[in-house]
Amino acid sequence: MARKPIKKTKRKTTIEFPQPIDFDGANWNQPEDEYTQFFYEQNLSQFWRPEDISLQPDLNVWDILPDEVKDAYSKNLVVLTFLDTYQGDVGMPVVSRSLDDRFHQRKAVLNFMAAMENAVHAKSYSNIFMTFLPSSKINEMFNWGEKNQNLQNIMSMVVGTYEVLDRYTYTRNYEPQKVDFTEDEFLEAQWKAMTASVFLETWLFYSGFYYPLYFYGQGKLMQAGEMVNLILRDESIHGLYVGKLAQEIFEEFDEAKKEELKGWMFNLLHKLYKEQSELVESIYDPVELSHDVKIFVRYNANKALMNLGFDPVYPQEEVNPVIINGLNTETKTMDNFSMKGNGYQKMKSESLKDQDFIFNKERIVG
Ligand SMILES: [Fe+2]
Numbered sequence: 114m115a116r117k118p119i120k121k122t123k124r125k126t127t128i129e130f131p132q133p134i135d136f137d138g139a140n141w142n143q144p145e146d147e148y149t150q151f152f153y154e155q156n157l158s159q160f161w162r163p164e165d166i167s168l169q170p171d172l173n174v175w176d177i178l179p180d181e182v183k184d185a186y187s188k189n190l191v192v193l194t195f196l197d198t199y200q201g202d203v204g205m206p207v208v209s210r211s212l213d214d215r216f217h218q219r220k221a222v223l224n225f226m227a228a229m230e231n232a233v234h235a236k237s238y239s240n241i242f243m244t245f246l247p248s249s250k251i252n253e254m255f256n257w258g259e260k261n262q263n264l265q266n267i268m269s270m271v272v273g274t275y276e277v278l279d280r281y282t283y284t285r286n287y288e289p290q291k292v293d294f295t296e297d298e299f300l301e302a303q304w305k306a307m308t309a310s311v312f313l314e315t316w317l318f319y320s321g322f323y324y325p326l327y328f329y330g331q332g333k334l335m336q337a338g339e340m341v342n343l344i345l346r347d348e349s350i351h352g353l354y355v356g357k358l359a360q361e362i363f364e365e366f367d368e369a370k371k372e373e374l375k376g377w378m379f380n381l382l383h384k385l386y387k388e389q390s391e392l393v394e395s396i397y398d399p400v401e402l403s404h405d406v407k408i409f410v411r412y413n414a415n416k417a418l419m420n421l422g423f424d425p426v427y428p429q430e431e432v433n434p435v436i437i438n439g440l441n442t443e444t445k446t447m448d449n450f451s452m453k454g455n456g457y458q459k460m461k462s463e464s465l466k467d468q469d470f471i472f473n474k475e476r477i478v479g
């Protein structure tokens with residue numbers, strides 16, 4: 114069914130509001146832009162499964178850790194799980210379906226990322242829980258996340274931008290007679306959702322990543338650390354890609370609108386930072402690492418701003434070298450039977466052909 118024409122808007126930029134079109138297909142032979150197919154390749158070559166990594170070897174170390182350390186480690190995994198769950202269920206799909214129909218390749222890349230968030234990343238944290246904790250403790254941890262006000266506020270601010278965009282997209286696509294917004298207003302909602310998405314990918318995850326990296330950098334809980342490094346490697350390209358899409362939209366706004374949107378963004382950043390600082394204190398004070406974690410949080414907030422095309426706002430500070438060591442992308446250990454380090458590349462495959470089954474001398478020689 115052809116999409117109904119949408120109310121005429123006043124936009125004068127090169128990004129066109131969707132026109133009524135019939136269905137078409139993704140033609141991967143014609144790149145949509147300079148970078149999407151690169152991100153496609155990168156995403157697929159990084160593909161991995163939670164079950165690729167056996168967590169059993171970490172139990173020796175885990176079992177002798179003090180309770181407050183186990184508690185902090187587990188709460189961070191809950192934070193990461195909640196963020197990844199909604200990024201997979203809502204964030205990435207909403208951004209994907211908000212793109213014009215002609216962007217089939219961009220949608221495919223975002224949909225692939227969406228699948229990784231929950232089906233691979235959130236599932237990985239569940240595997241760590243399953244290995245390290247009894248069921249009653251796992252439930253206790255999830256209950257903690259559901260009741261933690263700072264985490265809930267962070268989720269609500271980020272997911273809120275996704276929900277606003279989704280309402281715009283739905284109205285535009287299915288109730289065009291109810292469209293009471295301009296194309297600029299739609300694009301603002303889209304940019305805001307992408308900005309929140311980059312904040313989540315490149316910044317908000319990192320207070321949770323800190324603790325697994327802290328152990329990994331010291332050669333402890335290595336399997337869980339490998340897993341987190343694989344997740345981190347994915348999140349890093351997610352933030353870069355959505356950042357590029359956001360910058361493309363932002364560049365089209367006039368100067369006054371750019372200033373207004375920057376104001377909105379810094380307001381969101383400060384509100385998120387306040388919530389995240391309190392969350393960090395509640396998790397890391399008992400293990401006396403809050404000060405260090407907050408440095409890492411600011412370091413990553415700066416990186417998120419840069420992914421969105423803005424200058425850093427926090428002064429440059431030295432991140433704990435143990436964490437930098439934990440962030441090292443080279444595989445620390447490799448055991449082909451029990452784990453795949455983050456140096457793991459998915460095997461390239463080729464389809465079988467009839468002639469592959471011809472085993473005469475001629476074929477072998479020729
Ligand atoms: Fe993720």
Ligand SMILES: [Fe+2]
Pocket residue numbers: 200226230314347348351352
């Ligand atoms: Fe992600």
